[in-house]
Amino acid sequence: MVHIAVIGAYGSAGVAVADELLARADELDAGDDLELTLIDDGDPGGGLCILRGCMPSKDVLSAGQHLYQARHDPRLEGTGGLAVDPETVVARKDEHVADFASHRREHVHDLAERDGVEFVRDSARFVDDRTLEIGGERRIEPEYVVIATGSVPAVPSLPGIDEVASSTSADVLDATAFPDSAIVMGFGYVGLELAPYLSEVGGVDLTVIEHDDHPLDEVQPGYGETILDLYRDHFGIEVLTDAHERRLEATDEGGVRLFLERDGDERSIEADHLYLFTGRRPNLDGLGLERTRLEPGSGWVTSTMQAADDERVFVVGDANDREPILHVAKEQGFAAARNVLAHRRGEECEPYANVPHHVIFSGLGVYPFARIGHTPATAADSGMDSIVVTREAGSDGVFRTKNHPEGLATLVVDADSGAVIGYQGLHLHADVMAKTMQVIVEMRLDVREVPDRAYHPTTPEILDGLVRDARAELEARRE
Numbered sequence: 001m002v003h004i005a006v007i008g009a010y011g012s013a014g015v016a017v018a019d020e021l022l023a024r025a026d027e028l029d030a031g032d033d034l035e036l037t038l039i040d041d042g043d044p045g046g047g048l049c050i051l052r053g054c055m056p057s058k059d060v061l062s063a064g065q066h067l068y069q070a071r072h073d074p075r076l077e078g079t080g081g082l083a084v085d086p087e088t089v090v091a092r093k094d095e096h097v098a099d100f101a102s103h104r105r106e107h108v109h110d111l112a113e114r115d116g117v118e119f120v121r122d123s124a125r126f127v128d129d130r131t132l133e134i135g136g137e138r139r140i141e142p143e144y145v146v147i148a149t150g151s152v153p154a155v156p157s158l159p160g161i162d163e164v165a166s167s168t169s170a171d172v173l174d175a176t177a178f179p180d181s182a183i184v185m186g187f188g189y190v191g192l193e194l195a196p197y198l199s200e201v202g203g204v205d206l207t208v209i210e211h212d213d214h215p216l217d218e219v220q221p222g223y224g225e226t227i228l229d230l231y232r233d234h235f236g237i238e239v240l241t242d243a244h245e246r247r248l249e250a251t252d253e254g255g256v257r258l259f260l261e262r263d264g265d266e267r268s269i270e271a272d273h274l275y276l277f278t279g280r281r282p283n284l285d286g287l288g289l290e291r292t293r294l295e296p297g298s299g300w301v302t303s304t305m306q307a308a309d310d311e312r313v314f315v316v317g318d319a320n321d322r323e324p325i326l327h328v329a330k331e332q333g334f335a336a337a338r339n340v341l342a343h344r345r346g347e348e349c350e351p352y353a354n355v356p357h358h359v360i361f362s363g364l365g366v367y368p369f370a371r372i373g374h375t376p377a378t379a380a381d382s383g384m385d386s387i388v389v390t391r392e393a394g395s396d397g398v399f400r401t402k403n404h405p406e407g408l409a410t411l412v413v414d415a416d417s418g419a420v421i422g423y424q425g426l427h428l429h430a431d432v433m434a435k436t437m438q439v440i441v442e443m444r445l446d447v448r449e450v451p452d453r454a455y456h457p458t459t460p461e462i463l464d465g466l467v468r469d470a471r472a473e474l475e476a477r478r479e
Helices: 012-023 048-052 054-071 086-111 169-173 189-200 221-233 326-344 376-381 397-401 434-442 461-478
Strands: 002-007 034-039 117-120 124-128 131-134 138-140 144-147 151-153 181-185 205-209 238-240 243-250 256-262 265-271 273-276 280-282 310-315 357-360 369-373 386-392 408-414 420-426
Touching: 002 012, 012 034, 012 086, 012 326, 034 086, 048 054, 048 086, 048 169, 054 086, 054 169, 054 189, 086 117, 144 326, 169 189, 181 189, 181 256, 181 265, 189 205, 189 221, 189 357, 205 243, 205 265, 221 238, 221 408, 221 420, 256 273, 310 326, 357 434, 369 434, 376 386, 376 408, 376 420, 386 461, 408 461, 420 434, 420 461
Parallel strands: 002 034, 002 144, 034 117, 144 310, 181 205, 181 273, 205 238
Antiparallel strands: 124 131, 131 138, 151 280, 243 256, 256 265, 357 369, 369 420, 386 408, 408 420
């Protein structure tokens, strides 16, 4: 009998671990039955993505998207009086979330009906290496522990931050009233998604703090510059680039005053409220890790999803702080389950290595950013000779006819083999092209073998243009 405990069983990573373990239980040696203890104290339970993350955020963003597209279209009349009803938005979001979460809980509870599986709706903490106390009373000593406890908002350590009122992304998703003005700290994927919502739906006069010259620093500057133009011109958002927060204080009116440094000078800005979109950190508080040999920090979880300090403890999803993205969390869960079983059989565990693939629903999802595989910079860093072609969305008439000519896309091709190794897009429908490009990139299709067939007029024509440009450059190099 091999006993495995999963802490955080309602989340996407925890469910993936449980599903994969049960699907592969027959891989254990004869007579080595699986005993699985699933633990979660979530209320109502369902995991971060469903309750406070990607699902509810896309629900509310869609309302802002409709308003923005109507307001931004000069072919329409009478749009000046359009408005989003935040109470209806939140009510519909809550209805959907409740349904999604119920489905997740039912799935976990169904797993607990299987032989050898137990679900415990309570908290768990370590009292020793791989010894868990559940609910303050019961103790179990599983052979393997999987930590899948997700993440919580990361609040920066900034003088005065405890003296001012602030809101996180979860608060925005429940908001039915908004301040007149606000400062946004954090311009990563959360800020890129929620700042336009606050401006478009809430009518908030926003000032965003960006530490670098532009956001999206993982790709060429043109992408971040496009975002800045869109956010400033289309959404009326002020973005202060190369700015660094120094301290905060409350104003006499109950607002917030932020002191920042920019271009070597210190200045202050004021607003009614502060939004903290400053990322997330692993949710490890209260787990009692100090009672174990585990020491969370940089490199504390290896590529096999095993804790560096205890090979029988696996850490998956946001909890390991490696790449906090839903589909990555699920893939890590599957990999961890396979490696638990491999370790039990005395076999070598396999590293989990994913091809980067993610989507940011920037610009209310009208201008989403998608990244698959290599960027020009990562290809160069790997010593690869690559062909890079970039195309403006406006160069394809379909984007103009759909009233959204802004944006660009890039294709990265291995100059030696012709294989497509990367794609980035920031334009209308870039999100729905991500799966197609994932298949092309992960299968390393030769750019010369990608079908040259445009379905006119559709936005994927931008992919056809990129492929043609890359082929032409590849052929020119070989002449």
